[in-house]
Amino acid sequence: xxxxxxxxxxxxxxxxxxxxxxxxxxxxxxxxxxxxxxxxxxxxxxxxxxxxxxxxxxxxxxxxxxxxxxxxxxxxxxxxxxxxxxxxxxxxxxxxxxxxxxxxxxxxxxxxxxxxxxxxxxxxxxxxxxxxxxxxxxxxxxxx
Numbered sequence: 518x519x520x521x522x523x524x525x526x527x528x529x530x531x532x533x534x535x536x537x538x539x540x541x542x543x544x545x546x547x548x549x550x551x552x553x554x555x556x557x558x559x560x561x562x563x564x565x566x567x568x569x570x571x572x573x574x575x576x577x578x579x580x581x582x583x584x585x586x587x588x589x590x591x592x593x594x595x596x597x598x599x600x601x602x603x604x605x606x607x608x609x610x611x612x613x614x615x616x617x618x619x620x621x622x623x624x625x626x627x628x629x630x631x632x633x634x635x636x637x638x639x640x641x642x643x644x645x646x647x648x649x650x651x652x653x654x655x656x657x658x659x660x661x
Contacts, residue, residue, distance in 0.1 A: 524573070531606045532558045532569045534659050538611060539567065542655075557600050568593065571606040580643040581605055581612075582631075583623065587639050594620065602654075607646070612653040622652050 532550065536559050540548050546561040557566040572582055584592045594603065594616065603614040628642040650656065 524571075527573075528569070528571055531571045531659075535559065535567065535569050535604045535606070535611055538657055565601050567602040567604050568600045569604045569606065575607040575646065578643070579646050581607075581646065581649045582641045582643060583619070584639055584641045585623065585630075592639075605649070606659065609659050611657045611659055612649060613655040613657070614652060615654050618654070619652060622648075
């Protein structure tokens with residue numbers, strides 16, 4: 518299996534785990550995997566949305582890679598205002614970020630910008646994990 522397919526398979530597993538977590542954290546809402554072609558993975562019956570990302574390199578680089586541009590155009594975090602929460606999976610932890618707070622931190626700080634991924638078409642910012650821990654609204658263990 519190629520790395521892309523393995524990453525995709527892992528991503529689907531993480532989406533399922535995050536879905537279970539938000540269902541237990543917010544039982545007054547009904548949560549489901551998104552089946553519509555939008556840039557969010559999980560939606561609630563009250564219109565809240567969550568995008569799930571994972572990064573197998575984060576434990577090596579000690580950074581969150583937040584994609585901000587692809588092919589010279591704003592990426593989902595900038596372009597799609599319908600996302601409320603950004604769930605970032607690293608190893609066994611899920612970091613839940615408020616999208617607006619994360620965007621503000623990117624705007625206010627001089628985080629290193631790098632190109633890479635997908636034939637160097639993607640630009641992202643590297644946020645040190647220690648900084649991300651302070652920005653996250655909640656950090657949850659996936660597995661213990």
